[in-house]
Amino acid sequence: MNSPGRLRLNLDPGTVAACHESGQAIAEKVWKELEGLSTVAVERAVARLFGIDGADSAGLPLPNVIVDALSRSGGLEDGVAIHLAKACLETGGEPQDVAEDVACGQLDFASIPDRPRRELEDKARELARRAIDRILDRRKEREELISRLGQSRQPWLYVIVATGNIYEDTIQARMAASQGADIIAVIRSTGQSLMDFVPYGPTTEGYGGTYATQDNFRLMRKALDEESEKLGRYIRLVNYCSGLCMPEIATMGAFERLDVMLNDAMYGILFRDINMERTLIDQRFSRMINGLSGIIINTGEDNYLTTVDAFHHGPQVLASEFINLHFARMAGIPDEQIGLGHAFQIDPWLESSLLYEISMALLVRQCFPNCPVKYMPPTVHKDGNIFFAHALDTMYNLVASLTGQSIHLVGMLTEAVHTPFLQDRFLSIQSAKYVREASRGLSDNFSLVPEELIEKRAQSLLQSAKEVLEHVKDTGLFAAIEEGVFAGVKRDRHGGRGREGVFKKSARYFNPFEEILSSRSKAF
Amino acid sequence: MNSPGRLRLNLDPGTVAACHESGQAIAEKVWKELEGLSTVAVERAVARLFGIDGADSAGLPLPNVIVDALSRSGGLEDGVAIHLAKACLETGGEPQDVAEDVACGQLDFASIPDRPRRELEDKARELARRAIDRILDRRKEREELISRLGQSRQPWLYVIVATGNIYEDTIQARMAASQGADIIAVIRSTGQSLMDFVPYGPTTEGYGGTYATQDNFRLMRKALDEESEKLGRYIRLVNYCSGLCMPEIATMGAFERLDVMLNDAMYGILFRDINMERTLIDQRFSRMINGLSGIIINTGEDNYLTTVDAFHHGPQVLASEFINLHFARMAGIPDEQIGLGHAFQIDPWLESSLLYEISMALLVRQCFPNCPVKYMPPTVHKDGNIFFAHALDTMYNLVASLTGQSIHLVGMLTEAVHTPFLQDRFLSIQSAKYVREASRGLSDNFSLVPEELIEKRAQSLLQSAKEVLEHVKDTGLFAAIEEGVFAGVKRDRHGGRGREGVFKKSARYFNPFEEILSSRSKAF
């Protein structure tokens, strides 16, 4: 973990503890309310975990085929695990065979005779354990690569590729790595988050990003592994575990050894108008998988700061981070994998804006000392003046280094113009590398003067965050979102997209992953 | 004066005092050795101070005509003041009339009958007092404009114009002021410093800069005064008081209300191979005038850092600053007008380079707390990658603000390409303004951690500077320069350009300005 050196804010530990308490209470309350529900996306993820992949002749992915079939036959409420176990036992095949047979109409879940509960659960557990082993193998592979190849000192430089074409993306990603990037994110095409299935195969036609597909993950992983070997340092790969297919993407990422996933408990609700219950259930299952696979999640509080004024809305960002943290911990993710999101977004022309940025960046760092905070660059206050944008990024780079951020998303001088060109990424990485190396040790040389602007501002942000959290605890998260507490966005508990994909679990419902992973997570 | 807030280095006061002692001893020793000498440039300056201006039919400026005439007639050793006084008394005309008559051959100094010493000195004193009043009027005018119009908070942003054409320069200077510049320097054409006369009239054909002429000064002053009124803040004007005409330019600047002058005790020797004695005599007289006119001088230690490696040669920069300071004080300039030069020139790719920059910048600030240090931007390590150069300038801008520099020379993204375009200056000012405002108060929020890199480095630089100064004191400045102590440049005491313009004063030598100004300076 990177550290802010001697820059320590004097914060009241009682206030921090109170924030944690509220955060945890908020998350637990939500989970209590939702315990009896599952979603089509969770079930499709289970199907994927069982090894189901591919699409039917109409292009519909097989996990969707299975879930649709069960939904029609009325078995979905029991969870797909039980039904797939039964079909495997019946046919002697693998889940993939079952799925293919269902897809071409050769097999019908409704017509498979039932078996004793115990036998079905055991088969499901066996299939789940295989999936878990597969994931743990990829996790071990990552650990071995890192120990063999090494990795950069933090802050790690994180850049995006977003050509829309996975092949062009791999070229650009390789170049970025060779230029000094430590983490490469493949941005998703607009619209994918609202698709209730994950496209299949490699893709070349995204808008503002590239579709997240398992083949695309694999192609990029391969390119970056080759580049890692060449460069002698492990290059991390990122994608977006969000939207209507959050749990499935967690699965695909776990299988393809992604290293980081954008994965937020509330982003889908606020920014994609996805149904609250759907999102909150999906995030939990996806986080169980992310935790298992050793993936670092990144939450999306930075997005609040792009939507509402960053100077005035610091407290809700901090409050949301406490909530996101506790949702993640509840799903079994250790702090070391919880990369809370934060950003440098205050109006640059505000007098002393830099002091406010430093204050908040330190505050986040200090409230969550074991979390690899992902620090996002200025975007909102950039316009087409690419030179000024570059200067702004340079100051942001300094704050990232000074305040000991772990994951440093490299800002682009062309932010207000287009998704990054090859040359934009080069220039931005070059300048971020310069600042990172030139400022090594800076935070060991400075200490904060007590009760000056930086410290006072942080104290007041923390106090207000505590108040926000207490309010959310009292009203409950659902009501708080209905009120518009976060990012100035109001959503209706029963509105939003993907609501139809939420269902009540039957008494027979069984999900072997929930069982195995919750007991595992206790051990963390 | 701007301040570095709470950022105070723990420096041994004894070491600082020892540096001052050596610096003063060095300057005094030089002055003792040179007391009996004057130069053609000093005498031409006296002629200008007496109001002589214009050129003869061949284009030779009248001050040169006078000095050449006296040189031929053998009267130069007495100083021009006595001879001009005599001619005025004889003809009843003004010095300008005398000069014109000499120029067209109607008057010959040799043929003017002598008068009692007392009478001549009194006339010379009277002419000198008129000149001094003229200068003090311009000084008062400046003070009134500043108190009426106001001025920016420090650091003041300083940019150059250098089109070579004074008319284009005034356009660019006006634009720069309206963009936020506080100080405008008109860079001089290459080669002017080696010309032993000051060109006359407005000029449009410089290379890498514009000729310094009194008309050019006047045109630019007028443009900036208009702009100051428009913008409601006083815009300062800079030129170069250096080269073979240093004292004359001081005079012209005083008459045309320039505000800042590049004016170094040793620059001409080291960087223009001008004779040592010539330079050291000229600098003294020019500084007496600069002091009188309220002009801030800027010394040129920044140039050492462009010539030798900035990481290793900090001590000589500091040593030179002590020497320059004491030369200036000896000439009667108060610390508030002594803008010592410093620069941000360490290889940006050196790990922790920023810490070394901060260390040295603070050190200079703290050693000379009342001096308006002029902080120069990175130049040497820039290449044609204008984007990286812009990022580098941004970090420099931050250091300028953090360490409380007074005069902030704005770096240009196109430094390695061309003298600044209109757009380059805009972009650079924009980013410097952003950093200045965004970082307001930063240094009040930080204190230095004792005995860490920044402080230790400063302590060791100071110690080494003390040793350099002691060595120079022991060998004497002339010998030290012959050894190559500064900027890695070795010069011969009796070599260099302009040596023929140095002459021994006769027993009758009289310079009313020396007399009046030295007694004045005691009063400061």
Place this chain on the structure above:
Amino acid sequence: MTVDGANPATEKRESPRRKILPYGDRHGDGMVQVSFTLELPDGPEAEEAGRQVMKLMGLTDPQIVSSEPLGPSFTFFVGYGKLLRPVDLDNLKVAKLPWEKLDPETINKMVRERLGRPIIVVGAATGTDAHTIGLDAILNYKGYAGDHGLEAYSAFRVVNMGSQVENRDLVAKARELRADAVLVSQVVTQRNVHISNLTALVELLEAEGLRDDVVLVCGGPRLSHALAVELGYDAGFGPGTKPSEVASYLVQEVLKRKGV
């Protein structure tokens, strides 16, 4: 060295004001900065190719001042050169804004007195575009840069459908509300997705026979009035648009169409 001696120089600006060249350091120097990438390894061949690129841009005296390898097979260039082909200002077609700026009171009064009911406005960020800030800036009460949004006027009744709205849903809503104006925001422009989205909406409105019933307006950071008109819209608004500008336009256009 050339010093102008005793003759004060007065430089004349050679070309008449209406034909202009880019200005770097001096009037008429034509200086332009460029940067671009070529898929070639750094080296003399790449540099010469870079210079050729500048020549293909019609630049005189092309200077590559920086070439940086972006990896093993790409090189990035920065260059300066002179564009000595003047722009003829007299022949410039500036897409003129077909309305004048009015203040809010005037707008409200005009609508109250001449239409007698608020103008009905439906707005959305269409297709997969989820950027709402620009649309909200125009429609919502809060507005933009200190200028209130259309909601703040009594002259408008605003329905803001939000983001990622399908064209067909937008058209259905316009029909349902008998909207006077339809406002579309498009921010994502990669591979011209905004052009296809905007064009599809016009076609749908035409197919539904609604095109002539509404004032159709689009906006976004890469849109201009000229482009909007080209795409079949009545008006387009680019970056930095203030809500009051949109309000001024809408009131004048709607009242004109209604003939009141």
Place this chain on the structure above:
Amino acid sequence: MTVDGANPATEKRESPRRKILPYGDRHGDGMVQVSFTLELPDGPEAEEAGRQVMKLMGLTDPQIVSSEPLGPSFTFFVGYGKLLRPVDLDNLKVAKLPWEKLDPETINKMVRERLGRPIIVVGAATGTDAHTIGLDAILNYKGYAGDHGLEAYSAFRVVNMGSQVENRDLVAKARELRADAVLVSQVVTQRNVHISNLTALVELLEAEGLRDDVVLVCGGPRLSHALAVELGYDAGFGPGTKPSEVASYLVQEVLKRKGV
């Protein structure tokens, strides 16, 4: 939305390798960044003029993405556009360096064995140019970027005259020392002062009948071999030149001329 469904796409690079376009985000997109200033107040007229400038550069789809007033009467533009005119790599004339890189021992040995005395080199920064760092980097022992200067070779006898040397003084020195090579540095290039200085030296050497007796070399940040040859020099060295490159060239050229 276009997803390629079950058919894994394999995009072909359309144009053959030897004709290339600038690369922004995708092969063949032709994207180029430009910036420039026009002497016009910020506003729609200026913006349209800015777009015209981009069109005059042959750019397709010209987009002005920023326009900033530089004061009341100038506007600065940043733009992106597509240059769809390819560079033909097969027809590229790359000024080939007419020498090969040798190591110091080889150079010293060649001169010792074949010439029997050191090559005499006179160098200066001429005219009013006072930039010596580049010249010193080539000539002085210390050298540049870890590569020693000519002084460090037994193969050369170096006389570095320093800066602001008049051409006639340089020529006199070359004559006096019977120099084998004359090396000139020119760093200041404003209004092409380097071109006139360099040309004047060639003319002077010719007038003095010395041109054929010396290998004439120039260097500086805005010089290239191609430009040097055009100006009548035997070779030219640009930014980043290492002293060993100059040494390699000189030894080969001098020995060739001497026919040894």
